[in-house]
Amino acid sequence: MSKVVVVGAGIVGLATAARLAARGDDVVVVDKEDGVAAHQTGRNSGVVHSGLYYSPGSLKAQLGVAGSRSMVAFAREHGVAVDVCGKLVVATSEEEVLRLRALHERGTANGIDGLRLLAPEQAREIEPHVACAAALFVPATGIVDYRGVCDVLARQVRESGGEVRFGVRARAARDLPDGVELTVEDGEPLRADALVACAGLYADRFARASGVDPQARIVPFRGEYFELAPGAAGLVRGLVYPVPDPRFPFLGVHLTRMVHGGTHAGPNAVLALAREGYRWRDVVPADVLDALTWPGLWRLAQGNVGTGAREVVRSASRRVFARSLARLVPEITAADLVPAPAGVRAQALGRDGRLVDDFLVVTGPRQVHVVNAPSPAATASLEIARHLERQVDAALARA
Incomplete structure (x- = not known):
């Protein structure tokens, strides 16, 4: 011992x-x-991920796919709220359809069961309010009370x-x-x-x-959430995600039904001004200095100026945030969004500017x-x- x-x-x-x-x-x-x-x-957001997004052979892929099964089994064994509800990954353009097919291939390579590419009318059988050119149904995705x-x-x-x-x-x-x-x-x-x-x-x-x-070096990224107001909650049955942009490590704002009720919308991704910077006014100068003196952050910023600026704008404007969601579910408006608590992601960043x-x-x-x-x-x-x-x-x- x-x-x-x-x-x-x-x-x-x-x-x-x-x-x-x-x-x-x-x-x-x-x-x-x-x-x-x-x-x-x-x-x-309480999601039990299937292992869809991760490079075959990586720890994320190996442990993520196995973890999606063991986490659901653990929750059921111990009476923790869990629901394997599945999710839709929604492509809204022809370019995204190509990336969606590549995602399907990656998920298949990772050993995820039951993946199905869907035409728009098939997607609407699962999520009646989505708009898409195509969608990928991932039945192994769930939600749980972590x-x-x-x-x-x-x-x-x-x-x-x-x-x-x-x-x-x-x-x-x-x-x-x-x-x-x-x-x-x-x-x-x-x-x-x-x-x-x-x-x-x-x-x-x-x-x-x-x-x-x-x-x-850990660089903190704040993810800001909204919750759908009660009148809009019926627009989403389960989980609706965009096709991720391979140039950016985050999945994009999405819609997630929570295991205890309600539907979360988000998160975006902005640089936090403190390691526990859950609001813009949470500023710790030592944390800001720590990030700004790391060469990797400047190298990351050089290649992602436009993306970073869009995330800041989306953080500042509920209307812009709503427009991102409306690409997936057109009926969502800014009036449907109620602020919810934010999270901060601890993301390791190499000196060369590459996110680990x-x-x-x-x-x-x-x-x-x-x-x-x-x-x-x-x-x-x-x-x-x-x-x-x-x-x-x-x-x-x-x-």
């Missing part, structure tokens, strides 16, 4: 902790917030003899000859045999402070750091936990 400390009580940290505790490890989870899923996990999943995982950690401590801010870790020591704010250091860091928005900073090269596309895990002698785990990390969290378990065992074997 090993003692392992896990930093972060988001879904990846808790899934890993629960897995390690279940096999008999002495596990302690620490998080600076006062409850589970305070940031990325608790502020996403906070509910995290509550179950935290309970499993405790039932296996582990601890979940809130209000504990991790500062840094250092390797010792016989273990690892985690320093925390206003508390005694924690000693363990190994450490797993799932620090989300602060993953790169925590890795550097712990003597591990994160290989990238896959999950990224870096290790030290007794440390395992999850540096990049954006979508579909929540979907794949149970599978990521298996992957991190192997990383922990490898780190301990090297020590």
